[in-house]
Amino acid sequence: MRVLLSVLFVTILASCAPTPRQDTDIVVIGDSVMAWNRSDGRDIGSVIAAELQRPVLSRANFGAQVRAGNGASLLRLGIPDQLPEGPWNWVVMNGGANDLGFSCGCTRCAGEIEALISPDGQVGAIPDLISRAQAQGARVLWLGYYRAPETRSFEGCRPGLVEIERRIARLAATRAGVFFLDAEDVLDPPLPEHFDRDRTHPSVLGSSLIGAAVADLIKRRG
Structure with missing residues (x-):
């Protein structure tokens, strides 16, 4: 099972500045789950870099959506x-919660889910994004959400996100070089120390656990 997670924050202008390109290796993209704890240098991307001792460029952002409109893209x-343009060795990505929360209010989201990814996992904005990363030579790791039982954020999104991630896992099972990691297998909902004060995003410990799990998968796959 996965989670209804995401972003409740408007992006600050500083986060919109271009990010300098690092050495080709690993890039992290996605929403606030990936970006959380960045101000302390302890976000998921920073943990991956520390665990692997490899350069990681994180461009994840608060409020990000897979199917953002033109204004949001700006x-x-x-x-x-x-x-960014590759080549990259790995692209670590997540997303979908803001799409459901902002486009359909987490209810009657069948059309949005279909636009994100078809039941067989082969068609939609998410497969397109994965294919684009693979075309740059990257292996792709999709990070699923975790269950945050005390949150009220995006209430009602969980069933839709579970379905989206079921489809992503189906895609990963049928395409070489694509991997699905469920953060719900990493964080333990009964442990409040895994969550930040908003009870939605990962605490520093939560980001550390997730980042270490991502790093471990990358290490095992080379």
Whole structure:
């Protein structure tokens, strides 16, 4: 099972500045789950870099959506817009919660889910993004959400996100070089120390645990 997670924040202008390109290796894109704890240098991307001792460029942003409109794209709130030109060895990505929350209010979201990814996992904005990363030579790791039982954020989104991630896992099972990691297998909902004060986003410990799990998968796959 996965989670209804995401972003409740408007992106600050500083986060919209272009990000300098680093050495070719790993890039992280997605929403606030990826970006949380960045001000302390302890976000998921920073943990991956520390665990692997490899350069990681994180462009994840608060409020980001897979299917963002033109205005959101200008603020770098389109997750596909976060992906720089490669080549990259790995692209670590997440997303979908803001799409459901902002486009359909987490209810009657069948059309939005279909636009994100078809039942067989082969068609939609998410497969398109994964294919684009693979075309740059990258292996792709999609990070699923975790369950945050005490949150009231985007209430009602969980069933839709579970379905989206079921489809992504189906895609990963049928395409070489694509991997699905469920953060729900990493964080333990009964442990409040895994969550920040908003009870939605990961605490520093939560980001550390997730980042370490991502790093471990990358290390095992080379």
